[in-house]
Every structure is written in structure tokens, then in C-alpha cells.
Amino acid sequence: FNEPAEHYLERIQANSRRLLGLINNFLDLSRIDSGQIQVDLLPLAPVSLAQRWRDELSVLAQKKGIDLDVQVGGRVPELLYGDEDHLSRIGVNLLSNAIKFTESGSVTLRLASTQDTWSIIVTDTGIGIPEAAREFIFDEFRQVDGSTRRKYGGSGLGLAIVKKLVTIMGGHIAVQSEIGKGSTFTVTLPLKLVEEGEGDKIVRDTL
Known part of the structure; x- marks a missing residue:
């Protein structure tokens, strides 16, 4: 391909990925709202x-x-019970959202744990979220404002899906943000440890 053709091909591929992501978001939201989503621990x-x-997002x-x-906190267990599909939807959504709204600097995924809970924490050095907007960013089809949608794109469904999945799994999500400095999203979930012997198969699979 010559350079213009490669450029158009890249745009077609990017638009195709965005369309597929939008379709998947609508399907996920429909399944969640209709009660078709189960939690398999x-x-x-x-x-x-x-x-x-x-x-996946590197x-x-x-x-x-x-x-x-x-980054991994010292108390995070090697094994725990969780729904890998739902957790991956949450983690990938939060990371891709952080990358999208960060023009320079870093995005950090941190795992932490207490005696009863464990957390997925995504911190970025992005544009930040106005205080007034933090009340509705987890609502469906909502973004900070029209200029955000025009500049960054997206359907406004990603964070809504994240919150619904977190709630289904008995957890909660919180956000801290400062305009021009970045945001931190913290997902906290109940911790159920894998007892000795129960995780033998998963240990072998990850070696």
C-alpha cells in the first residue's frame, strides 16, 4: 500500500473497532438490565x-x-474467587477510559487488598472530571459535556456497564478527580480466598 491508502485503511480499522465496541456495549447493557448476567465465582x-x-492495552x-x-499491594493473594469475564470487562473498560482521556503522563493499575475486600484501582494523569459531573458519569449515555464527546468519542456506556457489573458482584466504585491533574477510579469487591488445594488447577495453568 502507498501512504494514503495505509492511512485510510487504519481509519477504517479504527472505525470498525469503535463500532464493534459500541455494539458490544449495547448487548452487555441489554443483558444486564434484563437480568441475564450471572456471576460465576x-x-x-x-x-x-x-x-x-x-x-491488551499496551x-x-x-x-x-x-x-x-x-502495581500490586503486598496483601493481594495469589488466588481468589472471582468472575474473570466480568472482572476483565471492568478492568479493560477502566483502563481504556483512562488512556482515552490522558494525553501525556501515565496510567497505573493497582491491586490492593484488606482482610475482607480487594480493590482494582486505576489512576491517570488525564484531563480530570469536574465535580458536578462526578454525580452522573456512571449514568448511561452521559459524558462530561458535548465537547468531550466530540473530541474523544465514545458512547457514554463504558462506565455505566462497569458500575452495573460491580454492583452485581456485591461491590462498589468510587472516583476522585482533579481538573488538569487526573482521576482515580477505585473498585472494591468482597474478598473470597481460595482454600488450600482448591486452586491447584489454576496454579498449574498459570505456570
Whole structure:
């Protein structure tokens, strides 16, 4: 291909990905609202899962010159019970959202744990969210304002889906933000540890 043809091909591919993402968001939202979503708790390795999310989005971050890091707190268990599909939807949505609204600097995914809960924390150095907008950013089809939609695109469904999935799994999500400095989204979920022997298969699979 010559250079103009490659440029148009890239635009077609990008638009196709956005359309597919929009369709998937609508389907997910429909399944959630109709009660078709179930929570399947199985043993999983949270650190390996987080690293897969990072790897999945590393090219997107590299294209913008953004550092994408994973940090793990000392109390995070090797294995816990969780729904890998739902967790991945949450993690990838939060990370892609952070990358989209960050022009320079970094996006950090951190895992943390207490005795009863564990958390997925995504921090960025992006544009930040006005205080008034934090009340509705988890609503369907809502973005900060029209200029945000025009500049960054998106359907306004990603964070709504994240919150619904978090709620279904018995957790909650919170946001802290400062205009021009960035945002932090914290998902906190109940912690159910894998007892000795129950996680043998998942351990073998991750070696």
C-alpha cells in the first residue's frame, strides 16, 4: 500500500473497532438490565489477570506515549474467587477510559487488598472530571459535556456497564478527580480466598 491508502485503511480499522465496541456495549447493557448476567465465582490469579489487561492495552498506550504500569499491594493473594469475564470487562473498560482521556503522563493499575475486600484501582494523569459531573458519569449515555464527546468519542456506556457489573458482584466504585491533574477510579469487591488445594488447577495453568 502507498501512504494514503495505509492511512485510510487504519481509519477504517479504527472505525470498525469503535463500532464493534459500541455494539458490544449495547448487548452487555441489554443483558444486564434484563437480568441475564450471572456471576460465576471461580479460582483466578488476580495479578496474572491484571497483567493480561495491561498487555491488551499496551499498544494503545504506546501510540499516545503513555506509560501503562501494574502495581500490586503486598496483601493481594495469589488466588481468589472471582468472575474473570466480568472482572476483565471492568478492568479493560477502566483502563481504556483512562488512556482515552490522558494525553501525556501515565496510567497505573493497582491491586490492593484488606482482610475482607480487594480493590482494582486505576489512576491517570488525564484531563480530570469536574465535580458536578462526578454525580452522573456512571449514568448511561452521559459524558462530561458535548465537547468531550466530540473530541474523544465514545458512547457514554463504558462506565455505566462497569458500575452495573460491580454492583452485581456485591461491590462498589468510587472516583476522585482533579481538573488538569487526573482521576482515580477505585473498585472494591468482597474478598473470597481460595482454600488450600482448591486452586491447584489454576496454579498449574498459570505456570
